[in-house]
Amino acid sequence: MTLLDVQDLTITLATAEGPARAVRDLSFSLERGETLGIVGESGCGKSMTALALMSLLPERSNTEGKILLESEDLLRFSEKDLCNIRGNRMAMIFQEPMTSLNPVHTIGHQVMEPLRLHKGLDKDAAHAEALRLLDRVGIPNPKARIRNYPHQLSGGQRQRVMIALALSCGPDILIADEPTTALDVTIQDQILELIQNLVSEDGMALILISHDLGVISENTDKVLVMYGGSAVETGRTDKIFGELTHPYTLGLFAAMPKLGMGRNARLATIPGVVPDLMNLPAGCTFFDRCPLASDHCRDASPPVHVLNPDHAVACHNIDDARGKKSEELYL
């Protein structure tokens, strides 16, 4: 059975200026032990998707479609039932470990909380389990550290505590939303490796959200590239990076400074800005920035072309985009 199956997920947020369509018709699935990467820039809907999976969206929002966790639709669950799922079967690691940990409780208290709520452990058992978890995520000297407050830990250690919290109930799915964006490259390396090891030891499924194509490329099996609330390119990570096809993916890749490109090369830039979610075009959300756009792109949603079983691209001008190098598209 598919562990997680998301079908036609559409999220509309009510804002002062009107409804904003944060996510449109997003579908993907995830098996046990798989790692899915979601990549895109601010406002592309990647964090909203994560919050929707956890049913943590703001109250003034409307979610349509289906989120099937082992064939049960989470969108039909009551708040009480969702509390049994959150932290228990699905857990999330947030970007900023300083603001997502509670500053007035010790880290021990915070790691023990889900253990006592979900697993019904008594205080001593939860304390012993918390020590084991902190040790497992690589906190040095957990016996002393368990009494520390978040401000006494470094950024990398705080993120380790967040991971211990997320893992405490042995979830089936771990969602990591930009888990290393606030960290140094060396610490990022440590944290990503830790997540990878824990995920493979426990056979969990991982959803890794990042804006960094490098992080996604090195840490995932499947990728979903999002722009303006919809998926523009999906498939197996090695297939996608073997042949970047969608004009947006190509632009994103070209805009990224890469080690070894030297000083004389010039970074390509994607002209324009991300679309206003209040007034999305009827057709492709990328049409006003796309070098290949035609009138057709504005009016009709792009069809999904399946290049091979492991690589699909949503674009009207797929034949033009295919085989183009990013440098040819953006100059």
Place this chain on the structure above:
Amino acid sequence: MTDYSVEEPVLIVEDLVRHYRLPKESLFAEHRYVYALNGVSFEIKKGKSFGVVGESGCGKSTLARNVMALEDTDGGSVRILGEEVVGLSFEQLRPLRQHFQMVFQDPYGSLDPHLNVDRIVAEPLAALGPLTSAERDERVREVLESVGLKSGDISKYPHEFSGGQRQRIAIARALITHPELIVADEPVSALDVSVQAQVLNLLKDLQESFGVTYMFISHDLAVVEYLCDEVAVMYLGEIVEKGRTEDLFANPAHPYTRILLDAVPQPGAAKKRDRIKLAGNVTGQTEIRAGCAFQDRCPMVKNVCRSEKPPLVAVEEEHLAACHFSADVRAKNKPAAG
């Protein structure tokens, strides 16, 4: 004023020291210190970009603040255009500040939300002395145009702009006095990839057209490689390696540089790359020890590293490294492709 039109570097930093005093742990305890900068020296030639890289806690932002004379320095010298700025009072610094300006990391926190773009950008002009309002308006218009903002943006407030546009406003504010030196502390790390590329290209173009000199602080090595002529790698308040960007990146001579370069994730690279990993994080800012700054985390540490401090010595032309075993590090570097 010294004549700096010939050969004189725009910025000369010599043996800069900055120690922050920590609060006492008890009434009779000795004061402890954070040794943020322990003798940093470098110079930047006119029209060049100098990058400073390192992890958080290595002292790179302290270096920026001290070069900008934003806080008291404990020792050493900072000369901008030949003029010593260490030890000057706030009033003495004021007329000099037109020559060195700063761009901060967070474009949301560094612009006053109550002021419109016109007032934000024109504010540094106060250091130039009296200007007629026509002159002032002309300078504002000119500088906004050079960073790619529209003249209609002049009466808008910061909240009406996106992150990338706000960083353009911050750059315009730094440029308006026609400074020789711009110190930029992580100017693109809060921006999205496509916007980051626009701002980096803007910084490059401005350097070409105005010949401005950059001191560029970043934790992103790829960004530094793209923008900078020279790089210094810092660890625990010291420069551990310094050189021309192409030499240093292609053939690093300090294990810390090698590890930093290896830790950068590469799009399209194989899933598990073979590389040296670094354990732990930066520690030891509050103690003075014998030996190498990097001894606790170095994968190739030997006894001599714990007793003797490696000097910063040349490993090739214009390339310095502070490691007892820099020859071994260089021998292990993979031959450069192509």
